[in-house]
Amino acid sequence: MEHAMIYADNAATTKTSAAARRAMLDAMERFWGNPSSLHSPGQQAKEALQTARDTVAKAIGAQPREIYFTSGGSEADNQAIVSAAKTGARKGKKHLITTAIEHHAVLHTMDQLSKEGFEVTLVPVDASGIVKVEDVAASIREDTALVSVMFANNEIGAIQPIAEIGAVCREKNVPFHVDAVQAVGHLPIDVSAQNIDMLSLSGHKFHGPRGAGALYVRRGAPLLTFIHGGAQEAGRRAGTENLPAILGMATALEDSCAHMEENAAHAAKLRDALIDGLSKIPHSALNGDRERRLPGNVNFCFEGIEGESLLLLLDDKGIAASSGSACTSGSLDPSHVLLAIGRPHEVAHGSLRLTLDQENTMEDVEAIIKATTEVVNYLRDMSPVWKALQRGERNYVIQ
Numbered sequence: 001m002e003h004a005m006i007y008a009d010n011a012a013t014t015k016t017s018a019a020a021r022r023a024m025l026d027a028m029e030r031f032w033g034n035p036s037s038l039h040s041p042g043q044q045a046k047e048a049l050q051t052a053r054d055t056v057a058k059a060i061g062a063q064p065r066e067i068y069f070t071s072g073g074s075e076a077d078n079q080a081i082v083s084a085a086k087t088g089a090r091k092g093k094k095h096l097i098t099t100a101i102e103h104h105a106v107l108h109t110m111d112q113l114s115k116e117g118f119e120v121t122l123v124p125v126d127a128s129g130i131v132k133v134e135d136v137a138a139s140i141r142e143d144t145a146l147v148s149v150m151f152a153n154n155e156i157g158a159i160q161p162i163a164e165i166g167a168v169c170r171e172k173n174v175p176f177h178v179d180a181v182q183a184v185g186h187l188p189i190d191v192s193a194q195n196i197d198m199l200s201l202s203g204h205k206f207h208g209p210r211g212a213g214a215l216y217v218r219r220g221a222p223l224l225t226f227i228h229g230g231a232q233e234a235g236r237r238a239g240t241e242n243l244p245a246i247l248g249m250a251t252a253l254e255d256s257c258a259h260m261e262e263n264a265a266h267a268a269k270l271r272d273a274l275i276d277g278l279s280k281i282p283h284s285a286l287n288g289d290r291e292r293r294l295p296g297n298v299n300f301c302f303e304g305i306e307g308e309s310l311l312l313l314l315d316d317k318g319i320a321a322s323s324g325s326a327c328t329s330g331s332l333d334p335s336h337v338l339l340a341i342g343r344p345h346e347v348a349h350g351s352l353r354l355t356l357d358q359e360n361t362m363e364d365v366e367a368i369i370k371a372t373t374e375v376v377n378y379l380r381d382m383s384p385v386w387k388a389l390q391r392g393e394r395n396y397v398i399q
């Protein structure tokens with residue numbers, strides 16, 4: 001069934017662009033050889049793979065040989081963190097630092113390592129969702145093997161002081177990993193200028209296909225082999241390369257970088273209008289910093305309602321949104337990110353994330369404001385919590 005939906009969940013995934021789809025088909029038609037084969041079809045595939053590596057490297061200011069293709073952001077995060085942890089452990093360093101608002105691909109990898117004897121420090125964030133550079137600096141010890149801080153948060157869009165944290169890590173000689181999955185293709189990135197040693201990215205967050213991503217590792221920084229087998233990816237990640245997906249990702253990344261400024265300006269204009277519109281709903285609050293946020297990210301808490309019901313009713317009205325990250329929706333636990341910025345449980349439950357990009361329009365924004373206002377009012381009318389608040393039997397958490 002095809003009906004016109006307003007898609008406002010670009011942080012969960014983006015629609016594969018026409019150019020990326022064409023590049024993928026083209027790869028299947030022309031570059032079906034195995035890049036490890038010595039014959040011509042193999043060598044043509046190898047050349048195409050090299051072109052994609054050049055494109056990805058250029059997008060973040062890296063060298064092509066510093067790029068390792070992966071199956072996506074989660075794998076890149078896992079490989080970076082486990083590799084740095086095990087390398088550190090060989091030198092007696094078993095302390096890892098990350099933040100309270102990371103993606104689960106980082107947090108759950110850290111949890112696993114803590115079960116294996118590593119000590120993990122979770123640096124807090126302030127009420128706007130931003131990590132303080134001095135907090136990271138203060139948590140670095142003699143035995144710290146890795147600092148991992150995301151570039152921009154996937155739920156509330158908060159952009160972190162990456163270059164400054166990187167400078168601290170560089171000075172203290174601690175490897176610095178950045179989950180830049182939400183930032184690549186959307187914000188300018190330069191791994192040298194920003195002092196980044198390892199960086200994760202994922203194709204499907206910038207209109208490439210799912211199942212393709214990359215890990216950047218600064219030359220000279222150790223990267224352990226994650227998948228054993230053939231010599232692909234400089235021996236660090238075995239397996240015949242997923243060339244169609246890799247070429248689709250590279251095409252999408254090239255487009256995103258070529259149009260970054262105009263896309264960001266457009267998304268930011270829509271974001272600001274949406275924030276203004278939703279702020280008019282009484283007892284609502286924007287989550288995340290007003291200024292230092294991803295161009296298309298809007299995240300609100302509405303007091304007295306459940307995020308899940310809000311999402312379903314918005315879906316009925318033709319609006320695809322999210323209550324937070326795609327990985328946590330479906331579970332009843334409130335978002336760890338909203339809890340980390342100090343939202344109490346009952347308020348964190350009533351959250352709504354709308355993530356816009358260059359494909360959205362001002363008409364979309366107007367329709368979202370109208371529909372959300374109606375749905376919030378409707379749900380509040382039925383909510384015993386809301387009635388208790390209105391009768392003064394409970395205190396509002398959001399004024």
Ligand SMILES: *Cc1c(COP(=O)(O)O)cnc(C)c1O
Pocket residue numbers: 011012071072073074075077103105150152153154179180181182202203204205211213
């Ligand atoms: C989407 C996302 C990931 C996971 O990437 P996949 O390619 O889906 O595995 C990791 N980190 C952040 C911040 C993300 O938004």
